[in-house]
Amino acid sequence: MKTRFIVSGAKSACLMDAAHIIRSGGLVVFPTETVYGLGGDATNAESAKKIYAAKGRPSDNPLIIHIDRPESAEPYAVTNEYYYRLAEKFMPGPLTVILPRKDTIPKETAGGLDTVAVRCPSHPIAHAFIEACGVPVAAPSANLSGKPSPTNAADVLADMDGRVDMIIDGGDSEIGLESTIVKLDGDCGILLRPGAVTVDALRCVLREVKVDPAVTGSLPADAHPLSPGMKYRHYSPDTPLVLLDGNDSDVLEFMKKTSDDAILICFDDEAAVLAGHRIIPVGSREDLSEEAHRLFSALRMADRMGAKVIYGHLPKKNGIGLALYNRMIRAAAHTVRKV
Ligand code: TXA
């Protein structure tokens, strides 16, 4: 298939073409504030099958449905008071809520589950595109299954050229990590995937938020986690990633002694000391949102640079650090080295 590539603003007429493709059962990659999404009509079982095929993704791993405003969930999911309380605070934005599914969403979209994941993105292009579609847009991250999610159009093109009808370039994704996923259970929630909406922020709305053990731990091969995606290898560069666990100065000492075979994902303030090494600085240790913004493109860049091993800091688990920890520990297949 020939992929049409467009650079769009939120008011561009091209978004009408993109919406037409979705309504005709085609696939469009679009930008969101978290990562790029690989979109199809969420109400069309055939579109869901095409998404799984384009990504090379197992069809038991459900898709998030993207809507233009919180109330647009009504025809597709059984909402409740706590969905709207979360929506009031965090939508549009990087939060996905799991609710009971209505039959308007085919089981193919939902990976066979009786629940559905609902998200209302804040990115202006995503909003205008979804609104123009007039149907919810099912969209996983627009990477080949197992690869880091794409956070810019070049990384999308590397994975999706020839596999989708259209790619909309909306620049760099602001957040850079996928949305927080919470499963609602009455006035409580279970965190299935950490993201920019932190556990503490969710606890301001919900009575209790439990963190699913799969968020930080590794799963046995026969596990059936609440979020099927947790059982698959994820976010992985082809080059092995090893996370260094120790205090800042010991990690830096270890990095200084590595050879040319290694690529070092480091903080900006370490770059000078590591001069002469092959480094990818990912921002300040005081503001981890910068590391979140750059992590996935850094992992892809490390692969392109070519090395035997990538070393990075083991993230701390507070605030957005929990989301970084969750992505990095899985990218590293839980390989942690004490230094
Ligand atoms: O930020 C995001 O959420 C991005 C952008 C494009 O919106 N999307 C995204 O989709 O990350 P995806 O498919 O790559 O990750 C969605 C995760 C998967 O791990 C899937 O298993 C889980 O959400 N999920 C989807 N529906 C679910 C459901 N009904 N119950 C539990 N987990 C669900």
Ligand code: MG
């Ligand atoms: Mg994904």
